[in-house]
Amino acid sequence: MQTIRVETPSAKYEVVTGSGLLAELAPRIERVVRRLPRRVFVMTSPEIWALWGKKFLQSFDEAPVALFLPPGEQHKTLKSAERLLREMVRANGDRGSLLIAFGGGIVGDVGGFVAATFMRGINYVQVPTTFLAQVDSSVGGKVGVNLPEGKNLVGNFLQPRAVFADIGVLGTLPDRELHAGLMESVKAGFIRDRSLVRFMEENSEEILQRDPKALERVIAASIRMKADVVRHDERESGLRMILNFGHTVGHALEAATRYKAMLHGEAVGWGMVAALALARRRGTITGSQMERMEKLIYRYGPLPKLKVSAALVMAATGSDKKNVGGVRRFVLPLGIGEAGVVEDVTAAEVEAAVKYMLVRARTEGK
Ligand SMILES: NC(=O)c1ccc[n+]([C@@H]2O[C@H](COP(=O)([O-])OP(=O)(O)OC[C@H]3O[C@@H](n4cnc5c(N)ncnc54)[C@H](O)[C@@H]3O)[C@@H](O)[C@H]2O)c1
Numbered sequence: 001m002q003t004i005r006v007e008t009p010s011a012k013y014e015v016v017t018g019s020g021l022l023a024e025l026a027p028r029i030e031r032v033v034r035r036l037p038r039r040v041f042v043m044t045s046p047e048i049w050a051l052w053g054k055k056f057l058q059s060f061d062e063a064p065v066a067l068f069l070p071p072g073e074q075h076k077t078l079k080s081a082e083r084l085l086r087e088m089v090r091a092n093g094d095r096g097s098l099l100i101a102f103g104g105g106i107v108g109d110v111g112g113f114v115a116a117t118f119m120r121g122i123n124y125v126q127v128p129t130t131f132l133a134q135v136d137s138s139v140g141g142k143v144g145v146n147l148p149e150g151k152n153l154v155g156n157f158l159q160p161r162a163v164f165a166d167i168g169v170l171g172t173l174p175d176r177e178l179h180a181g182l183m184e185s186v187k188a189g190f191i192r193d194r195s196l197v198r199f200m201e202e203n204s205e206e207i208l209q210r211d212p213k214a215l216e217r218v219i220a221a222s223i224r225m226k227a228d229v230v231r232h233d234e235r236e237s238g239l240r241m242i243l244n245f246g247h248t249v250g251h252a253l254e255a256a257t258r259y260k261a262m263l264h265g266e267a268v269g270w271g272m273v274a275a276l277a278l279a280r281r282r283g284t285i286t287g288s289q290m291e292r293m294e295k296l297i298y299r300y301g302p303l304p305k306l307k308v309s310a311a312l313v314m315a316a317t318g319s320d321k322k323n324v325g326g327v328r329r330f331v332l333p334l335g336i337g338e339a340g341v342v343e344d345v346t347a348a349e350v351e352a353a354v355k356y357m358l359v360r361a362r363t364e365g366k
């Protein structure tokens with residue numbers, strides 16, 4: 001069991017990770033909020049509830065009111081949020097109510113958004129069930145939903161009161177989801193934690209076989225990295241941007257394939273390859289560092305083959321909402337374990353990087 005403290009200007013809370021947390025949720029939450037309110041909600045999805053609902057309920061004297069969000073990005077909408085908010089009103093939720101978001105990143109983002117808006121904001125706790133949600137989306141307080149025009153265009157920052165990441169629930173996670181989530185840990189190592197990179201190089205077998213101790217080490221280090229960045233920059237005005245390493249091209253790939261061809265982490269895996277190519281050309285990493293970093297990305301693959309043209313990916317990078325005022329902002333590694341933001345990347349540099357990625361996808365994509 002490991003506890004990581006997150007401190008931002010707006011909140012202080014603990015992220016706990018380890019095995020067996022799910023069966024002890026109620027007392028652990030009570031330790032944070034003193035006593036459970038009259039109305040506790042759990043937002044989850046039907047399959048997660050079928051797999052883990054019984055264990056979730058084990059520690060509660062009175063069962064929380066369950067709110068269901070069907071799986072899939074297409075349900076991360078204002079319409080779903082409205083339906084869930086109305087269910088909460090009808091179930092006599094009030095300003096003192098607590099919401100527990102129990103699921104992957106989608107449930108976490110929608111759950112946090114609903115908590116941030118219900119009666120102008122109620123307490124919420126994250127109980128993430130995917131690897132990605134455990135190492136990334138449940139920490140940091142970004143909550144929101146999609147619009148038909150694009151992903152995550154509506155939302156807010158609201159930090160949870162606590163995060164409980166139980167490694168046991170990862171036991172039912174499909175392999176593909178685990179591998180994709182691990183890309184965010186690879187990213188965490190590359191941008192801010194050399195020792196995590198080394199650990200992931202030396203223990204890939206244990207990690208991929210879901211050895212609980214190895215997973216705990218990777219999850220805790222990834223959360224620690226994110227917590228440290230968010231502590232310095234809660235609202236992404238500076239340092240927090242480094243978390244977008246691999247994401248400019250990653251988001252472009254997701255958009256260019258209409259969010260259907262690959263998982264977010266897989267797109268980020270390829271996006272990191274492109275960013276490494278750009279960094280290599282600028283000389284912020286050496287050839288042997290690049291080789292080592294690419295090898296680690298593929299070790300946690302397989303990444304999917306890419307059926308997009310460079311032109312399509314380029315067009316999609318232009319619309320990346322993270323490019324403020326048309327400036328081609330890019331996060332580049334500075335060696336292994338450090339990263340920085342550059343603002344003057346040219347279209348030609350991005351194009352060369354994208355082309356490198358597409359060439360590599362021909363041999364490394366599965
Ligand atoms: N808020 C943030 O800072 C942040 C950061 C990164 C990503 N995100 C968001 O997270 C979302 C992606 O999250 P995700 O990758 O967790 O996907 P997800 O929430 O769609 O979950 C993936 C799939 O795994 C299933 N699942 C979840 N837990 C399971 C378990 N324990 N066993 C078996 N199946 C399980 C889900 O039902 C779903 O089908 C995106 O919407 C993205 O925008 C947010």
Ligand SMILES: [Zn+2]
Nearest residue numbers: 184247264268
């Ligand atoms: Zn990401």
